[in-house]
Amino acid sequence: MMPGMSMLHYYGPHMGPPLPAITLELLYLLIILGLCAYVYVRLKDIASLSKHKGIFHFSNIFLYFGIAYLVRSVLVIMPLLRQEFLIPWPRQWMSVAMAVVFYSSTMAAFSTVLAAMYRRIKEPDWLQLALHIVSAVLAFVAWLSRSYPLLLIIQSVIMLGAIVAILLDTRMHSHNKVTYILLFIFWLCNVLLTARWLLPPSSQALFYALSIAVFASVSFRVRKRYAHAKEA
Amino acid sequence: MPRKRDRLEIVYTILRLVRDNKNAIKVTPLLRYTNVSSQSFSEYYTELLEKGFIREELDRKKRKYVTLTDKGFAFLEKYAIIQGVIDEFEL
Numbered sequence A: 001m002m003p004g005m006s007m008l009h010y011y012g013p014h015m016g017p018p019l020p021a022i023t024l025e026l027l028y029l030l031i032i033l034g035l036c037a038y039v040y041v042r043l044k045d046i047a048s049l050s051k052h053k054g055i056f057h058f059s060n061i062f063l064y065f066g067i068a069y070l071v072r073s074v075l076v077i078m079p080l081l082r083q084e085f086l087i088p089w090p091r092q093w094m095s096v097a098m099a100v101v102f103y104s105s106t107m108a109a110f111s112t113v114l115a116a117m118y119r120r121i122k123e124p125d126w127l128q129l130a131l132h133i134v135s136a137v138l139a140f141v142a143w144l145s146r147s148y149p150l151l152l153i154i155q156s157v158i159m160l161g162a163i164v165a166i167l168l169d170t171r172m173h174s175h176n177k178v179t180y181i182l183l184f185i186f187w188l189c190n191v192l193l194t195a196r197w198l199l200p201p202s203s204q205a206l207f208y209a210l211s212i213a214v215f216a217s218v219s220f221r222v223r224k225r226y227a228h229a230k231e232a
Numbered sequence B: 001m002p003r004k005r006d007r008l009e010i011v012y013t014i015l016r017l018v019r020d021n022k023n024a025i026k027v028t029p030l031l032r033y034t035n036v037s038s039q040s041f042s043e044y045y046t047e048l049l050e051k052g053f054i055r056e057e058l059d060r061k062k063r064k065y066v067t068l069t070d071k072g073f074a075f076l077e078k079y080a081i082i083q084g085v086i087d088e089f090e091l
Helices: A018-050 A053-085 A091-117 A127-145 A148-168 A174-195 A201-231 B007-020 B027-034 B038-050 B070-089
Strands: B054-058 B064-068
Touching: A018 A053, A018 A201, A018 B070, A053 A091, A053 A174, A053 B070, A091 A127, A091 A148, A091 A174, A127 A148, A148 A174, A174 A201, A201 B070, B007 B027, B007 B038, B007 B054, B007 B064, B007 B070, B027 B038, B027 B064, B038 B054, B064 B070
Parallel strands: none
Antiparallel strands: B054 B064
């Protein structure tokens, strides 16, 4: 195990007093969750009406990222609450939370690949179930290992595969490719910040702002389409 | 040569034809106005019936005609949004 990467590192001192850190995390969580929920609810409505697979997979990206960011924030906030208010936070819950984060973020990556590739592949009926099983198995591995480096390596490989699939899609314009790639990059940055690894805690606010900007741009584009349709 | 319509466009065409005919049209004229093969039309028609976008009713002379359900009307209302999102995110 790399120095500083044990679970104890998690309970180590954080940068700055806990209360502002808790406030920042809560604010970040509420904004990201709100944006993901907005996009998911709007897209789910039209996905169920149209039965369009591309919209279905694209909406799932925000469902799974919403869950992943929610549980990721719990992983960050609970140790701070424990430190500040002595609220108990058993270690077993940490590993369960890690498994949930791993499962949902992996499903977000798979949903991105499906959204980009569904026109090129004939999607078999068992594919969704198979992807859930693969994500669950990887989450189980994360739960057993309790290792952020392992989580990062596996997710980086999956997301690299997703990025390659997106880049190979000649039909897609660059601004949409950039959106997908940024979603992945900032997710990995969030994991690095959660593990307090490689990225300095002082960069937290910057990466949080950039993550919010990516989700905000998607929700703005969805809202714009609803507004255009109403005007017409 | 006119480009091939995708599934959503054909569904929209069928539902719009029903709506524009005062929400009551017989199946044969609907097939004719949709401008697809009878086999394709049959598949779309069955799917729309099963998914609750349209329903069949009988008039006083026991002749079958097609009407839109609330779901069918909702699809027509939201079609512009559906197409907009597909175009925006290239789905």
